[in-house]
Amino acid sequence: MSIETPSELAPTDPSQPDPEELMSRAEIEALQLTRLQDAVRRAYDGVEAYRELYDSHGVSPDDLQTLDDLAKFPFTDKEFLRRAYPFKGFAVPMEQIRRIHASSGTTGLPTVVGYTDEDLDTWATLVARCLRFAGVRPGDMVHNAYGYGLFTGGLGAHAGIEKLRATVIPMSGGQTEKQVQLIEDFRPRAILCTPTYLLALADGFRAAGVDPRETSLEVAVLGAEPWTDEMRREIERTFDLRACDIYGLSEVMGPGVAGESGERQDASTIWEDHFRPEIIDPFTDEVLPTGQHGELVFTALTKQALPIIRYRTHDLTQLLPGTDRPGHRRMGRITGRSDDMIILRGVNLFPSQIEEIALGIDHLSPHFQLRLTRPDRMDQMTVHIERRSDCTAEDGEGAGRTLAERIKIRIGSSCRVVVEEPGALARSSGKLRRIYDERPK
Incomplete structure (x- = not known):
């Protein structure tokens, strides 16, 4: 034809x-x-x-x-x-x-x-x-x-x-x-x-x-x-x-x-x-x-x-x-998905992006978790991240605000950041679970 x-x-x-x-x-x-x-x-x-x-x-x-x-x-x-x-x-x-x-x-x-x-x-x-x-x-x-x-x-x-x-x-x-x-x-x-x-x-x-x-x-x-x-x-x-x-x-x-x-x-x-x-x-x-x-x-x-x-x-x-x-x-x-990509309000992001940004900020440790929820029908991501043990709680809170700002600028998605005390988050000797998806199925 x-x-x-x-x-x-x-x-x-x-x-x-x-x-x-x-x-x-x-x-x-x-x-x-x-x-x-x-x-x-x-x-x-x-x-x-x-x-x-x-x-x-x-x-x-x-x-x-x-x-x-x-x-x-x-x-x-x-x-x-x-x-x-x-x-x-x-x-x-x-x-x-x-x-x-x-x-x-x-x-x-x-x-x-x-x-x-x-x-x-x-x-x-x-x-x-x-x-x-x-x-x-x-x-x-x-x-x-x-x-x-x-x-x-x-x-x-x-x-x-x-x-x-x-x-x-x-x-x-x-x-x-x-x-x-x-x-x-x-x-x-x-x-x-x-x-x-x-x-x-x-x-x-x-x-x-x-x-x-x-x-x-x-x-x-x-x-x-x-x-x-x-x-x-x-x-x-x-x-x-x-x-x-x-x-x-x-x-x-x-x-x-x-x-x-x-x-x-x-x-x-x-x-x-x-x-x-x-x-x-x-x-x-x-x-x-x-x-x-x-x-x-x-x-x-x-x-x-x-x-x-x-x-x-x-x-x-x-x-x-x-x-x-x-x-x-x-x-x-x-x-x-066959990988770990998160789709948040139409924006694609990965845990490793959060890690890359966080490690560039003083006072924040590499220990973090991402929790996905859907309050008021809109997907929301909360980053729980530990402050470093050699900084004050006030320094940690300031670093958390910086993290939220940089995630918005570099990834294009708004999120909530909760700065935790050192040692507060679970550790793993195997594959670390970064993402906790609590959105209704």
Whole structure:
């Protein structure tokens, strides 16, 4: 079959599905193979780190003759990208880069993501596809409460709203009272934010004397953190709206990798014309068949600036057959992670980041614990850390305030710090437990 380019396939009416959405499974896989071969070749020819990785494993782009051949190629992960910091992972000259995003990581170095003009257009198209799939329509007013900045959520969602030819309210995160006022005054039909923040907005409406069920909101597209069907039901009861999931991660693209049907609400559909998903056993690295639980791995098929081949997300889920879009498989709810990353109000952080910051502050010891709770429906992290025995309690309290400030600046998440007496926290002769997750399941 002939493979049309994305520009030839693009619909003129943003209210209608993209032609690729309606492809059969056979058509999707034929398109995937062509794009996969191009993507692997682009990575090998354009990025020294990929060339060294593949040469060391004895594979080359010529070995990719079928989709199953992808399993011959080694995995990549955050550390692979960090070693290319800041721009050595790019496969195009810097003059072709139109935007840079970044996410924080364990070593203090972020993973840097670049986008060409074509990448940005693809990203906006897929976010728009997710929004339309969820029930947002051209002409709708959409309140965007995802954070703007290096985090991909805010600007990624913003571009998708405009691509759909809807009207964006670029509110960003925080300022709950202002959010409530603008939703009341502007009367948007849809909202984009994290699920826990939408529940916090409900409390804001009640504090303002407004019943959340009486707002103008009819559709919520929620992501950036795991959430359950129980939380979906509570959100829908609280606001009298339809709540749908959206999935993405900055290294693969940002939000828009997968989105949920507003009619079925039966798990997020992965847009397989642009991404090839795999599920692997996180311990043996064996590729698992559709339906089995394991770690989600993505290959980006059309990215120009930053090739992503067999990227381990560490998200634990399963692949499911397609429903509303039969040619595209779905991903089940994220049930956990295969590493120790904490997702706190849409921000990814690791215990080792806290340790790195704390050890740079006088009077604080390396003995700490992270306790995760959900008071007032918002995730909260409390850092319990011992002061050093050679400092006073007053010095310790001052150091604790410094720790909270630096976590906010360097990681982007607010937390509470409790400075404990020396020896107050449990020790371990084996694997130390850093994280105590006390949030309701």
